[in-house]
Amino acid sequence: MPPNKRFKLAAPEIDFLYMPSSIGHALVASAIGAPLAPRGPGRRYWIAGILCAVLPDLDAVGRPFGWGDLGFLGGHRALTHSVIFAVVLGLVVAELAFRDARWHGYRGRIIAYLVLATASHGALDAFAAYGDGVAFFSPFSATRYTAPWRPLDLVNEICWIWIPAALIILTVRRLRTTRHRPEPNAAA
Numbered sequence: 001m002p003p004n005k006r007f008k009l010a011a012p013e014i015d016f017l018y019m020p021s022s023i024g025h026a027l028v029a030s031a032i033g034a035p036l037a038p039r040g041p042g043r044r045y046w047i048a049g050i051l052c053a054v055l056p057d058l059d060a061v062g063r064p065f066g067w068g069d070l071g072f073l074g075g076h077r078a079l080t081h082s083v084i085f086a087v088v089l090g091l092v093v094a095e096l097a098f099r100d101a102r103w104h105g106y107r108g109r110i111i112a113y114l115v116l117a118t119a120s121h122g123a124l125d126a127f128a129a130y131g132d133g134v135a136f137f138s139p140f141s142a143t144r145y146t147a148p149w150r151p152l153d154l155v156n157e158i159c160w161i162w163i164p165a166a167l168i169i170l171t172v173r174r175l176r177t178t179r180h181r182p183e184p185n186a187a188a
């Protein structure tokens with residue numbers, strides 16, 4: 001069975017399926033960011049990673065309005081879903097949003113987080129049961145890639161992405177809290 005046969009849907013229904021996956025992208029970005037975070041990273045850290053992870057879908061911003069995908073970006077899942085876009089966006093956001101002194105010493109980690117958060121978007125889309133393959137090497141190659149196995153529809157996304165990502169975030173948080181908790185007799 002062709003991978004997309006299950007999803008012969010009208011455009012508005014595809015949009016409906018398409019929208020919630022931003023939550024999946026955001027959760028994966030936060031799961032990547034959790035082990036890389038400096039202590040007490042604050043809202044800016046999490047929001048920057050989430051924005052990097054959802055921004056690639058800018059190429060489909062016209063869909064809810066019936067305008068189609070942005071042709072100058074190569075269509076949906078092309079340039080903004082590529083590896084080169086992830087590297088450039090990660091470096092630019094790190095430079096713009098994490099320049100002040102409190103981030104010194106964490107530059108490598110911040111860049112890794114932002115680049116991986118952005119790149120995770122294309123990687124996740126390659127497993128989506130619906131839509132085009134991902135042009136990972138755009139603008140140098142227009143070839144689109146899909147994973148050999150594409151299980152991610154809305155229900156599977158919740159089971160396989162949302163829940164595991166949330167567990168990773170909570171586990172890292174718990175481990176860090178435990179590690180930094182002062183000994184009961186430390187003040188004595």
Ligand SMILES: [Zn+2]
Binds near residue numbers: 056057077081121
């Ligand atoms: Zn996408």
